[in-house]
Amino acid sequence: MQTFNSRPPFKALFANQFRMLLILFATCTVFLLLHSTLGGFRDPSFLPMEQFPKKIWQSWKVDALRFEDRDTERAMSWTTKNAAHRYEVLTDDSAMTYVEQFYGPFGLNRPDIVYTYRSLNSIRIIQSDLLRYLIMYAEGGVWADIDVEAVRSIEHFIPKRFNEKDVNMVIGIETDEPGFKDHPLLGSKAQSFCQWTFMCKPRLPVMMRLINNILLWLNNLSQSQGVPISELQLDFDEVLSGTGPSAFTTAILAEMSVTEGEQISWDPFHDLEESRVVGExxxxxxxxxxxxxxxxxxxxxxxxxxxxxxxxxxxSWPTQHPRYKHPVYGEVEKCNWDPECVALWDTNTAFFESLPEEDQLKMIAIKDQDDLKAQKKEAEVDHRLALHPGLA
Incomplete structure (x- = not known):
């Protein structure tokens, strides 16, 4: 008698799973694209809190009990100046549980967010940026990078002339250098809000706009590079524009425009001397x-x-996602937005490009020799200081 195995062949199972993944991927991409085009998620029942949650958030590789002294000092600056605030650190080990709790089936039920966050284990800076936005959407409060020290208490974040109930988010300007907005390397970084510290109320549409923008960007990159999200290769500028200050700024300006009913550019924030509220x-x-x-x-x-x-x-993340570095003149970012320095870098690199390849190679060889001599000299100085500490 002929018998049949009720289990489908392995190849069929694999094909079915692969088709399901493709359908999920395509659905998520279309879903995110539509929401990004139409202004992101704007829950009609959204009612912001009158007060900001008294919560301080940070994330790091290890928990606060295992901080280095340096990190402990920074963290204590927040807790001692803000005794009424709760303080929490998410770690590389605990963050995934947090994301599953708030965005899994028993939370907001966003499997695309959970899947993407898990896929970013090999791209820590992107995962770290995304985590802060996920936390701030879910619970709000104050976000501070681990290397940020509190100089004044959080009560100083909102000047007395403003009413806390009229403000949903508090941000600061990081870079206000519009003179460089058309520079090929500096342009995308010339006008940005700071995301190493900010404060917001929970469930703000701007945070979900930012999260959806990031997921859409990652999916598009995955398609263009032909690799899974976990294997993406990103340079310094892609990190900034994808999840860093540039992405943060783009989402905020877009949400301000929706709230105000008109296009909001960087102009209101150039040379800002006094705090102002735009779009809450x-x-x-x-x-x-x-x-x-x-x-x-x-x-x-x-x-x-x-x-x-x-x-x-x-x-330290730029070591994994390096800036553009000219072989002779180095990184233009070292100019720190000084106009004369940037102009000289532009002139020198343009001259270099005009030279024949043979001359370019000679200049690179001379630069390499000079760097090697400088490294040897620095090593000799360090050696002498190690032998004779009193010379320091």
Missing amino acids: VLVLPSEAFAAGTGHSDSGNHGGRGALVMHHFHAS
């Missing part, structure tokens, strides 16, 4: 969150308007 977003001058950066008229941390100090010690 309170925008603080650059001194508030970006003091000490040395550009955009940001002042210093001694100014009365300075609220935080960003130490930048957690910004």
